Amino acid sequence: MTGDPPPPGPARRVHDARRIAHSALARHGSHTTLTQFHHWFRAHHRHRHARVRPIPLTALQGWRVDPDTGDIHHHTGRFFSLHGLEVRLPGRPVAHWSQPIINQPEVGILGILAREFDGVLHFLMQAKVEPGNCNGLQLSPTVQATRSNYTRVHGGAQVPYLDHFRDPAAHHRIADVRQSEQGAWFYQKRNRNMVVEATGDVEVRDGFQWLTLGQIHQLLAEDDLVNMDVRTVLSCLPLAAPSEVPATDDFHAALLRSADPAAPSRHDLDDLLHWITEARSATELQLTRVPLNRLADWRHHDGRIIHHSGHFFEVTAVAVRAGGREVAQWTQPMIRPTGLGVIGLLVARIHGVLHALLHAHTEPGYADVVELAPTVQCTPANYQYLPAAARPAYLDQFLRPDPQRIRFDTTLSEEGGRFYHARNRYLIVETDPAHAPETPEHRWLTLHQLGELLRHSYYLNVQARSLVSCLHSLFGATT
């Protein structure tokens, strides 16, 4: 693999997909062992620590609450704002609700720098503090920057390694695609997901570390370590194991085969695309922007905005004093979910090829009504309040899964820049396809098909992208 010049044209993607698989199977890197990594990460934890203090919304500084609407804006007009949204979904179990939502029209960069060492692709990862992280520091992409960050609206320091991503045509781009983020909390938020390969020398700055994909995959099995931005960027990588890779068992063989373009699939790609068009067109989503202070079911309480039921999420604020960030001190609003979520993917072997059951899911903030979500994605506690008919199909398979059939089970954090202690249990559970029949909203897809969809924007939601990375992490599994 090493030393071969990359092929031109369409074969380039196939070549990259094999190099990615090669890196996924590399459980040891050229730069660090996982033991050394943990030592390094703990050391950073000690001196990169951020003090985050919950404050009432009224104590925000640099943010303006509009006296008429109650909407919350940064005084520069940049970063993000919060307003209200009224949502109608005629014919659905919950046909009408209102909610606060974050409006962040700026498109940021989530970028990972890659480089070959000893013939294996390594990825430059960052130990980065975010105010919403339950544990302060998590493993982050090389660059994670909003436009306000990198145009330095707040006068902070320059973002390291940004040049590789601002002039990507000068490098080889392994992935470069805009993807959505949480459509339940963000209105049409999108980020640019990039993996760029460096050919020359790259200085490793303090707080950064080269890891193989196999090493990152092992770290994905640890709670709240690999952050959401890493997971979404890595999901966009092409990945296909060459046929000479030995499978460790039948499940592993079905997984490797699932990434193979030639493997038989339950549906062909056109059928899946037509199904997505159908789901988008059949859903009559009506959105009306409303003032934040006129949301029927929400009220100010104790310096926060909460739902009258106490469920879903609240709008709160934090004061941050951090080392190692662009700006040392600031306050900001945050979304704080009220419970631990379950994000679960059913997988099954169909003719010896692993398939995943995706759900055509609607959230108000999506660019086009529906994106493919995991089989289940919810906060179970909310169903104490919501009608029984709103309870997701297949939820029970994740609440009491057979331990023998759990393939992945880690609690991971959502983005700590906007969400405060937002954590979900990510589960991959194997089932018999007969126990999880398709519905008009559910389809079985192969890993290769998920990869084809991920070349394009807004097909897979951010939770599904996380689970694609979790599925990829099983490539190097030694069971």
Place this chain on the structure above:
Amino acid sequence: MTGDPPPPGPARRVHDARRIAHSALARHGSHTTLTQFHHWFRAHHRHRHARVRPIPLTALQGWRVDPDTGDIHHHTGRFFSLHGLEVRLPGRPVAHWSQPIINQPEVGILGILAREFDGVLHFLMQAKVEPGNCNGLQLSPTVQATRSNYTRVHGGAQVPYLDHFRDPAAHHRIADVRQSEQGAWFYQKRNRNMVVEATGDVEVRDGFQWLTLGQIHQLLAEDDLVNMDVRTVLSCLPLAAPSEVPATDDFHAALLRSADPAAPSRHDLDDLLHWITEARSATELQLTRVPLNRLADWRHHDGRIIHHSGHFFEVTAVAVRAGGREVAQWTQPMIRPTGLGVIGLLVARIHGVLHALLHAHTEPGYADVVELAPTVQCTPANYQYLPAAARPAYLDQFLRPDPQRIRFDTTLSEEGGRFYHARNRYLIVETDPAHAPETPEHRWLTLHQLGELLRHSYYLNVQARSLVSCLHSLFGATT
């Protein structure tokens, strides 16, 4: 080709692409000759005539002008509304403007029913009147319906053939994809473009006619006959000529080869996708909704809303009295452009494969900032007012084209349901690639690559889709 059962899985698309090419090469149909078609169409013209009378905006009935904002809504809250938009594009020659825009959140169906007769696919076309058509009647898809139409908000008659498109899973879908419309005049308008194949008998109702793709292609060469909706739907069809099809000359050979997935291309698909991501991310489009009566450069004049320069377009209204439509009488606002547009595509043979020069183009109404447009798309008269730097690259190649190198030249109408006498000269001009170098905003693509992008939403704008259909129409050329 006839009688073969369709193959399963991915080969199905290849099979369909050949059947489409076969129909494109069929210059004679099983149901009508072009002479008979014209006779039939003229007969319809006589008794399907609509009386359309320009009226001042103040004479609209069933529409409400908001007293505060001046925004125009239908009294039901359905159909569409008009409001103002302030647009900022920092760094561009025109970095700031404001304009009226149509808001039509409903997604309609543009559907063409297909069926094989004597082994050749035919398409069921409709002679349909629209109030904005300069000539009343144009050739339209089988179904052309907004959700308000087909849920019968205005109490009109049932839309014929709609069931084939409302339960498409019961049929074979050759194409089914959501696409944008004019982003300069519509805010995030999208329609579902469908081609559905019927297997059983289909009653041919008054005003409908089966035509081969080759026949429709011949009609595309006539001014203002094949409407915009037909052009966009047909552009989404897969199309690839089998290698045994004889080329009539070198240009034709390069065209047929361009639709071949195996033909060498200037860029590979990943490079093109990355380029689109780059263009979307590099463009800082800032949109602010503003009241229609507070647009700085626009004013009410003589019952219309016009730009102070007299250029661009005006918001006007019409009263309609029509036969053969769902409702016989109504009034509605319309957008009326002030000049004839030029929509031009440069094509060139690169290593014997025809490539088209697409432009990464921004309009405020796009779902994601940039879509691929023709090489040039503008109303030349507007540059009497706009700064010279805003003049599109390559415009001169379409204002004074070498007659020897014109491959397509027809004046076609835009959608007559919202636009009043909106006409553009659609041109395909062949050039030497050395005379049209790529810029950061221009790339050469093959017809196969355009087809790959058209499987997905929002890559090609509506003008580019029209020109893809015009390019397809050259498949059956006998020069």
